[in-house]
Amino acid sequence: MFNDRSPIYRQIAEQIKGDILSGTLVEDEQVMSTNQYAAFYRINPATAAKAFQQLETEGILYKKRGIGMFVSPNARAMLLTQHRERFFSEVIDPMVAEARACEIPLEEIIDRLRQLANEGRR
Amino acid sequence: MTMTVEARSLTLNYGKTTALDELSFTLDGGKIYGLLGRNGSGKSSLLSVLAAFRKASGGEVLIGGEPVFENPLVTRQICLIRESVDVVEASDRVEEVLAFAAERRPNWDADYAASLVDTFQLDMRQKVGELSRGKQSALGAVLGLAARAPLTMFDETYLGMDAPSRYLFYDAILTDYIAHPRTIVVSTHLIEEVARIFEEVVIIDAGRLVLHEPAETLTARGASVTGPAGQVDEFIAGLTVLNEKQLGRTKSAIVYGLLGAGQRQQARAAGLDLEPIALQDLFVYLTTAKGGSR
Numbered sequence: 478m479f480n481d482r483s484p485i486y487r488q489i490a491e492q493i494k495g496d497i498l499s500g501t502l503v504e505d506e507q508v509m510s511t512n513q514y515a516a517f518y519r520i521n522p523a524t525a526a527k528a529f530q531q532l533e534t535e536g537i538l539y540k541k542r543g544i545g546m547f548v549s550p551n552a553r554a555m556l557l558t559q560h561r562e563r564f565f566s567e568v569i570d571p572m573v574a575e576a577r578a579c580e581i582p583l584e585e586i587i588d589r590l591r592q593l594a595n596e597g598r599r
Numbered sequence: 600m601t602m603t604v605e606a607r608s609l610t611l612n613y614g615k616t617t618a619l620d621e622l623s624f625t626l627d628g629g630k631i632y633g634l635l636g637r638n639g640s641g642k643s644s645l646l647s648v649l650a651a652f653r654k655a656s657g658g659e660v661l662i663g664g665e666p667v668f669e670n671p672l673v674t675r676q677i678c679l680i681r682e683s684v685d686v687v688e689a690s691d692r693v694e695e696v697l698a699f700a701a702e703r704r705p706n707w708d709a710d711y712a713a714s715l716v717d718t719f720q721l722d723m724r725q726k727v728g729e730l731s732r733g734k735q736s737a738l739g740a741v742l743g744l745a746a747r748a749p750l751t752m753f754d755e756t757y758l759g760m761d762a763p764s765r766y767l768f769y770d771a772i773l774t775d776y777i778a779h780p781r782t783i784v785v786s787t788h789l790i791e792e793v794a795r796i797f798e799e800v801v802i803i804d805a806g807r808l809v810l811h812e813p814a815e816t817l818t819a820r821g822a823s824v825t826g827p828a829g830q831v832d833e834f835i836a837g838l839t840v841l842n843e844k845q846l847g848r849t850k851s852a853i854v855y856g857l858l859g860a861g862q863r864q865q866a867r868a869a870g871l872d873l874e875p876i877a878l879q880d881l882f883v884y885l886t887t888a889k890g891g892s893r
Contacts, residue, residue, distance in 0.1 A: 484815055484818060484819055484875065485795065485815075486815060512777045515773065515777060516773070516774055516777060518795075519769070519770060519773060519795060519796070520773075520795045520796065521631055521773070521795065521796050521797060521798045521814070522777060522798075523630070523798040523813075523815075524795070524798075524814075524815060527815060
């Protein structure tokens with residue numbers, strides 16, 4: 478269920494972000510409790526709590542004392558902005574580096590992108 | 600209902616052999632702790648002293664702030680399940696062992712014990728001495744969990760259990776801990792499969808404390824760095840290196856220490872692969888370090 482490439486709490490945080498982006502979790506909706514997460518994923522509750530803490534710091538979730546954690550009203554917009562920024566540094570930049578390593582001219586990549594974009598439009 | 604556990608310069612000698620050597624640490628309690636160590640590192644000795652089964656040769660143990668040795672008010676709050684289940688007679692039946700525990704344990708939950716007996720498919724009528732190794736461990740798991748002791752310690756309570764039983768055991772520890780928070784210490788060699796339920800990890804080696812850290816911090820601290828040898832050497836200079844190996848011009852090093860965002864970026868820029876390492880691997884590197892000291 479989890480891979481070993483990043484700490485489990487970060488993977489849980491990413492899953493919640495994914496759910497918000499896809500619309501599975503909507504704004505002002507309550508997320509499961511740390512204990513529910515812990516029992517479901519079979520992890521220590523403190524690990525789940527750390528994920529929530531991180532998301533609260535980032536402004537993705539907010540806490541209602543004594544009730545639980547909720548999705549912030551602007552969470553999805555924030556995540557979209559973050560993902561657009563990361564798209565270039567994490568997808569485009571490594572792709573260009575890879576293309577350079579196997580000596581693929583930039584024009585060929587651009588042609589390919591255009592072709593894919595046109596196919597997508599049809 | 601949580602109990603702090605404090606070891607102060609704890610020493611235990613068996614004749615001329617030193618099992619525990621000036622061991623000091625404090626567990627805040629209310630958490631699940633993993634106690635890790637190689638064979639003969641002193642795990643069982645430590646647990647025996649914490650549970651007052653043995654008297655320390657030096658130093659002291661405070662449980663909930665109270666000295667533990669010959670202190671019945673404290674020891675009745677403690678449940679240690681040893682490798683071999685402690686029973687009066689091997690001819691006792693499972694049901695008799697459970698009834699005996701129910702009498703002695705102030706927080707015993709008989710319904711929960713019965714459901715665990717079902718989970719682990721134990722035969723109530725069977726004699727303890729005739730149980731397979733795995734079923735003996737399962738009985739230990741039932742005794743430890745259903746006692747709901749504020750300080751519960753399992754000393755390798757999985758020997759002989761098959762994988763499905765072990766996972767049932769880990770799940771039971773976690774769910775019962777969530778429902779009834781208490782201090783739980785689990786000593787194990789099977790780190791990989793149980794690591795996720797630990798909140799903190801204590802590693803001992805040769806009777807001494809190697810480290811005591813939150814599990815997440817610990818795994819965040821270890822990283823493997825792989826790439827061209829020159830770049831790897833440049834990157835690991837000044838870091839604590841636990842292991843190095845080289846294949847042609849590619850080098851891989853295991854470093855221990857929190858890497859900052861700047862270092863991660865530097866690694867990426869130098870074309871190095873930075874990967875976290877699993878707790879079990881980290882444990883292996885930390886306890887086989889050259890000379891045994893770091």
